Amino acid sequence: SGSKGKGNPFLVPGATVATIAMLGALHARRMYSDKKIEEARESGIEPELQPDVKVLNSVFHLLSYFEPRRKELPVWVRPYAHRAWARAFHSNLEEVGLPLKEYASLKDFAIRRLKDGARPINSDPHTLMSPVDGTVLRVGELKEGVMIEQVKGFSYSVSSLLGARSLLPLMAPPAHEDTSCQQENKLSSKSWWRISLASPKLREEPSSPPSPMKGLFYCVIYLTPGNYHRIHSPVDWNVLVRRHFSGRLYPLHSRAIRTIKNLYVENERVVLEGRWQEGYMAMAAVGATNIGSIELFIEPGLRTNLPRKKLVQSEAPQERVYEPQVMLKKGDEVGAFNMG
Amino acid sequence: STVVLVFQAPTTSPSSEFSFCVEKGDKIQMGEALGR
Numbered sequence: 001s002g003s004k005g006k007g008n009p010f011l012v013p014g015a016t017v018a019t020i021a022m023l024g025a026l027h028a029r030r031m032y033s034d035k036k037i038e039e040a041r042e043s044g045i046e047p048e049l050q051p052d053v054k055v056l057n058s059v060f061h062l063l064s065y066f067e068p069r070r071k072e073l074p075v076w077v078r079p080y081a082h083r084a085w086a087r088a089f090h091s092n093l094e095e096v097g098l099p100l101k102e103y104a105s106l107k108d109f110a111i112r113r114l115k116d117g118a119r120p121i122n123s124d125p126h127t128l129m130s131p132v133d134g135t136v137l138r139v140g141e142l143k144e145g146v147m148i149e150q151v152k153g154f155s156y157s158v159s160s161l162l163g164a165r166s167l168l169p170l171m172a173p174p175a176h177e178d179t180s181c182q183q184e185n186k187l188s189s190k191s192w193w194r195i196s197l198a199s200p201k202l203r204e205e206p207s208s209p210p211s212p213m214k215g216l217f218y219c220v221i222y223l224t225p226g227n228y229h230r231i232h233s234p235v236d237w238n239v240l241v242r243r244h245f246s247g248r249l250y251p252l253h254s255r256a257i258r259t260i261k262n263l264y265v266e267n268e269r270v271v272l273e274g275r276w277q278e279g280y281m282a283m284a285a286v287g288a289t290n291i292g293s294i295e296l297f298i299e300p301g302l303r304t305n306l307p308r309k310k311l312v313q314s315e316a317p318q319e320r321v322y323e324p325q326v327m328l329k330k331g332d333e334v335g336a337f338n339m340g
Numbered sequence: 341s342t343v344v345l346v347f348q349a350p351t352t353s354p355s356s357e358f359s360f361c362v363e364k365g366d367k368i369q370m371g372e373a374l375g376r
Contacts, residue, residue: 119369119370119371120371121371122371122372122373124373124376126356126376127373127374127375127376128345128347128349128373128374128375128376129370129371129372129373129374130362130368130369130370130371130372130373130374131343131345131370132343132370133368133369133370134342134343134367134368135365135366135367135368136362136363136364136365136366136367136368137342137364138364139360139362139363139364139374139375140360141351142346148344158346161344161346162346168346169348213350213351213352214348214349214350214351215348215349215350215351215358216346216347216348217345217346217347217348217349217358217360217375218344218345218346218347219344219345219360219362219374219375220342220343220344221342221343221344221345221368222341222342223341223342223343228369228370229341230370231343232370232371234345234374235347252341252342264342264344276347278347278348278349278350278358279347279348279349280346280347280348281345281346281347281348282345282346282347283343283344283345284343284344284345284346285341285342285343286341286342286343286344287341288341288342294341331371337341
């Protein structure tokens with residue numbers, strides 16, 4: 001080895017210089033990307049977690065099938081298991097509908113009913129009530145662009161959330177644009193849905209009373225694992241279409257919202273569309289890692305979060321038109337987020 | 341999990357204009373008014 005080393009006097013110094021140069025380049029690159037992240041954070045944009053989608057996705061799906069939560073527990077264990085769950089996720093045991101030993105598994109406990117009267121329904125016919133327990137993440141009116149902000153610096157489109165074939169009413173372009181031809185060629189078979197936000201010239205004839213201008217509003221509510229997980233009807237409305245998007249099961253907690261883009265349009269979700277007294281109404285139930293399956297009491301046969309042979313890009317959503325329409329009263333149970 | 345509502349409501353009209361009675365960060369229970 002000694003003689004070999006003597007054979008090439010430049011080997012060791014060359015390798016040393018190359019190594020130092022490479023380390024220097026890596027360090028410079030790291031400093032550059034840190035500076036970029038710092039600048040982004042200063043402007044309020046969280047660095048995006050570059051998820052290795054396939055790995056993450058399979059892990060999250062496997063988690064959602066995690067057996068023990070669906071296992072039937074021995075009767076004597078149940079109160080301890082459910083109390084532990086309640087303590088971990090701050091559930092209110094005072095409101096639970098049945099004695100704890102009646103819930104055979106954690107899955108049953110997660111979808112528990114509450115005691116009668118625990119959630120009085122706001123009876124004012126002019127109010128729209130919350131369909132679930134949770135925390136309000138976003139509320140607002142959709143102006144020109146139908147985009148909902150996920151986090152500062154990133155928004156997703158409502159049509160991606162609800163589906164390309166959504167009945168979402170057209171947002172008429174701003175009044176200054178000539179909308180006559182656009183209106184004709186845009187009105188399609190669902191014209192009864194195409195409610196143009198009437199610009200002055202499109203307003204109805206003076207003879208009929210001016211119909212109120214309509215806006216599109218949205219509200220995003222996040223449920224923590226300990227929340228009551230049944231979904232109720234926010235108003236009296238008729239449901240016309242159900243759309244199920246089999247998708248990913250990224251977590252939906254605040255850290256994930258800040259770092260994984262497109263969460264709401266990537267995750268498994270079920271969308272209901274219909275109409276209420278003021279026009280269009282849609283409700284999207286978006287699943288997450290520990291809550292993989294979304295049950296619809298109005299369509300008990302629906303199964304979500306089915307094991308897939310391989311990770312496929314989210315296929316086109318499965319759609320079902322309800323005929324006759326499903327009529328829901330304000331406060332009716334519609335479905336639930338469940339484990340598994 | 342998360343629920344997203346998207347709905348039409350009056351913006352400017354003689355009788356009523358929809359407005360939310362909750363704002364970002366509020367905790368809410370099922371059955372409580374979101375807006376009117």
